[in-house]
Amino acid sequence: MSERTTTRHTSTTPGTGYGRVSTETMKSIVDTRRTRRNFWQQLALIGPAFVAGAWQFGPGNLTTAVQAGSGYQYALIWVIVVSTILMIFLTDMSVRLGIKSPVSLIASIKDHLGKWVGVLAGIGIFLITLCFSVGNAVGSGLGLSMLFGGNPVMWTIVCTVAVAALLLLRNVYRVVEKVLVAIVGLMAIAFIVSAFLANPSWAAAASGLVPTVPDGSWLLIVALVGTNFSINAAFYTSYGTKERGRTEADYRDVTIVDTIPGIVAPGIMTALVIVVAAAVLGKTGEAAPTIVALAGIFEPLAGxxxxxxxxxxxxxxxxSSMIANATAGGTMLSDGLGRGASSSSLTAKIVSATILAFGIVITLIFQASPIELIVVAQALTIFIAPVLAALIIIMANRSSLMGDMKNRWWQNLLGIVGLAAVLALSIRLFATLFLAG
Structure with missing residues (x-):
């Protein structure tokens, strides 16, 4: 049967249901079958989800993971598993929104839900990036001081200048994407090696997959979910998808080589950090509440x-999180304000510079207790997360926008579970921070 005949007999109005296949979908299927990608062509699709993963897997994620392993050993690994699964489904919705939206996600929100909703979304994400900028600034300085010695603040300034120079490039997103994919690969190797050098009890680690809530762990669970179930990173994936010009014909391959591995990778690395901290505690009897303390105890254990x-x-x-955080925050606030949805726009670059500057200023002011600041800042982001999750789910159900790529019932079910989780944790966090005393 010819393509013309197939199209004529299956044509229907987009978004009218699942019983029939639309002309557009059928054409995508035909195109995909005609252009089967080889291994290297599939690898070329890697990008947007790995950028989201790099943003998700920052120093706040590591700090809370170290505290989880040091304070409760393997008991909270299940939090990472559950939040990673939920993160995959929210990111998948964002990818489909990036494919189907004729404009950016925030611009589509303005068109469908009202201009003020889009503006608030852009501002909300910008506020999240301000919180994350503190951890990124502190963490980058600590990381280089652990490697080369010297004052962490000096290294923080060096890293900030390097990121600022990167963001001045003309085609910012493509460069950022390539840099971050490479760094995620190197991080994966580093933490896998670290976990095996720590020689943990893998049987005990497996027991951490069974959900338990140890006494006094609620604030830490909130912080773990707030960093690993990163709604803002999922939201931004639609922008990377749009910048890379993904189509419906790309969707299946993108899911396999980008969306799933890009989100699973940071989840595995976070779990491995918990394993390392728990193994060190089990072998030395010393708790390591900070990254620096863990590295100090880890050296005599692993050399x-x-x-x-x-x-x-x-x-x-x-x-990597510093790069992605500044890029995403600048892009989405610029879009929210109607000043362009590209990371290369002037407004986006100015906002990105503001985010970087905020991170340095707060780092200089609160040098005495940066780790506590990271944990609290990461936990506070969960107040904005429910709004962003709701917007992703609502937009992914708009038939007029999504057509045949709108959410199925099972995607909505998992999305609602994720939304309920962040809502419950927001309420718990509010009670812990403001009502406990």
């Missing part, structure tokens, strides 16, 4: 090479 590898992974997490 100087092991300590260096771990420090390299930590620096990679902080520096």
């Amino acid at each position: 100087p090479i092991g300590s260096t590898v771990f420090a390299l992974g930590f620096f990679g997490a902080a520096f």
Whole structure:
């Protein structure tokens, strides 16, 4: 049967249901079958989800993971598993929105839900990036000081200048994407090696997959979810998808080589950091509430090479997150204000510079207790996360926008579970911070 005949007999109005296949979808299927990608062509699709993963896996994620392993050993690994699964489904919705939206996600929100909703979304994400900028600034400085010695603040300034120079490039997103994919790969190697050097009890680690809530762990659970179930990073994936010009014909391959591995990778690395901290505690009896303390205890246990590898992974997490955080925050606030949805726009660059400057200023002011500041800042982001999650789910259900790529019932079910989780944790965090006393 010819393509013309197939199209004529299957044509229907987009978004009218699942019983029939639309002309557009059928054409995508035909195109995909005609252009089967080889291995290297599939690898070329890697990008947007790995950028989201790099943003998600920052120093706040590492700090809370270290505290989880040091304070509760393997008991909270299940939090990472559950939040990673939920993160995959929210990111997938964002990818489909990036494919189907004729404009950016925030611009589409303005068109469908009202201009003020889009503006608030842009401002909300910008506020999240301000919180994250503190951890990124502190973490990048600590990471390089662990590797080379010297004052962490000096290294923080060096890293900030390097990121600022990167963001001045003309085609910012493409350069950022390539840099971050490479760093994520190096981090994965570093933390896998670190975990095996720590020689943990893998049976005990497996027991952490069973959900338990140890006494006094609620604030830490909130912080773990706030960093690993990163709604803002999922939201930004639609922008990378749009910048890369993804189509419906790309969707299946993108899911396999980018969306799933890009989100699973930081989840595995976070779990491995918990394993390292728990193994160190089990072998030495010493708790390590901070990254620096863990590296100090890890050196006599795994040798100087092991300590260096771990420090390299930590620096990679902080520096990659600093790049992605500034890029995403600048892009989405610029879009929210109607000043352009590209990271290369002047407004986006100015906002990105503001985010970087904020991170340095707060780092200088609060040098005495940076780790506590990271944990609280990461936990506070969960107040904005429910709004962003709701917007992703609502937009992914708009038939007039999504057509045949709108959410199925099972995607909505998992999306609602994720939304309910962040809502519940927001309420719990509010009670812990403001009502406990």
